[in-house]
Amino acid sequence: MPDLFIHIIVPIAIFLFIATFTLFAVYAERKIAGFLQDRLGPMETGKFGLIQTVADILKLLQKEFITPSAADKVLFAIAPVVIFTAVFIGYSVVPWAPDFIPANTNTGLFFLMAVVSIDAIGILMAGWGSNNKYSLLGAIRAIAQMVSYEIPVGLCLISAVMITQTLNLNDIAYLQGIDSPHPIYFFGFWDVTQIGGVFAWHIFQAPHLLIVYVIFFLATLAECNRAPFDIPEAESELIGGFHTEYGGIKFAFLFLAEYAMMFLVAILGVVIFLGAWNTPLPNIGALRLADWTTGLGWGLFWTFTKSLLIVGIQIWIRWTLPRFRADQLMTLCWKILIPVGFLCLAISGFWRIFIML
Amino acid sequence: MILKTTIQGFLTAVKGLLITVRHLFAARNSRESLDIRDENYFEKQHGIATVQFPKQKMPIPEVARYQLDVEIDDCIVCDLCAKACPVDCIDIISIKSPQAIGNTSDGSVKRLYPEKFDIDMAKCMYCGLCTVVCPTECITMTNKYDRSTQKLTDLIYGFSEMSDTEINQRKQEWTQFQAEKEAAKKK
16 A cells, blocks of 8 residues: 555656656756846746746646547657656656655666657657648657667767676766765776766776766757757747647746656756766875765755756757757757767776776 | 868857856946947946836936927928828828918918827827928927837827817918908909
8 A cells, every 4th residue: 555655656756756846947947048148037927937937837727628629639649648658657757866766777778768769759749730831840850860869879878888887877977976886997997986076987998988977868869859950849930840830838848848858857967977876075094084974865956957957058058059040950960969979878888898897 | 171170169169158258247246337328438348238218217318309399389381290100100281371470489371270290109109200301499399208108099199289179260360361361252
């Protein structure tokens, strides 16, 4: 019985987290966008516009369900569900703190990549089901982009997994801190198992993983369909892309999925490359900073801080860089990210064989 | 080639990101001066430029060229402004007078009564052509710009001060004058 209770409470908790995160992320996005462009952002609803997004969601919830008469009604109705569920299930294997993880599976990373890929099908369903030329164009662009960018993401993850030798995200996180079951070497030569901190993170365990992380960050940014990779939603060309015809709560779910995806890829990058819940503070002699800042509460704190920082960088990039042209997008993926990804994959293999053993 | 482009693209992206983050931190302050008449107005480029409009207003010069105003006593109802208007927002109807009505402040003789002198501010595009052609300079642009209303028709400003009885009286005077002239011709 308590088990059943936990099985119910965990998804609800994650959903509530996603909803709250989306509310505040949208507010933060609008505010940061304003400040970056010398504007103020929302100011009227509440103090400093703080409840602007709450007002927005209330408006969306009250709206009428409108299905275009020419739309494929079934596909149109279930597409938002598929898109959101795909991202939502991805959260089930992500660790938040030491052993604080909804499902501790040995194939966690593989499962996550497999499930999140369903997102692409949902977008195609939304675009096709809307029976609207802009929606379909947006969906086609989205599929082309997401399928292409899945490859560099996969290569990056394989490069990292070669170093970690496990697909369990909880174990991957353990390998980057003072509680590591294996010795950790900073850049392959300095034993930092007892020191921990920032030196034990994967990006510093093998120098090429830094480049891998940059590729991972760019590729996942494209997976989220966010600027500068937002050609599927290109407002100036395609109105709203695949979600042109959506309104009300269906649109709210598409929006929720977009922000959930942002946070998911941010936390995934943090777990695999940036030390997961492990503290960035190292032990310095008698100053046991790493020991003091490890634990359940601290773990949650570090995971959130790092992930929100990455989300902040995503927002910052969105409001700085202009949109890629479709061919430039493909060039970046196939001619730059994938070759570099393969190179890093090879380096990972050699690193594992000649340096880590 | 592709390596060079990639590195250059990456560097320019970083450069752009640094520019925007500088603006992000500069956004802690608002711009000190919003008055265009200041000597160093264009030197102060940092900080938030937004004005919280109804609560806070940008200072504007008295000679600013916003909404039109008509000094109807100086108007000779020549209709030039209505003809010059590119968007036809000025609507004038005149009544002729048998004798000179009087003089404007610059000495021009008035021979027409303005039955109707309406300016549709919703149509006006603030080009100022009407003020250029006006011979008596009675139509001018003012520094008023915020006159929001609930109804679109409230934006049609009537400048004629004639009442209905006055209009009827003047019309009658003119028809009578015409009739007298006709009668004089027949004799």
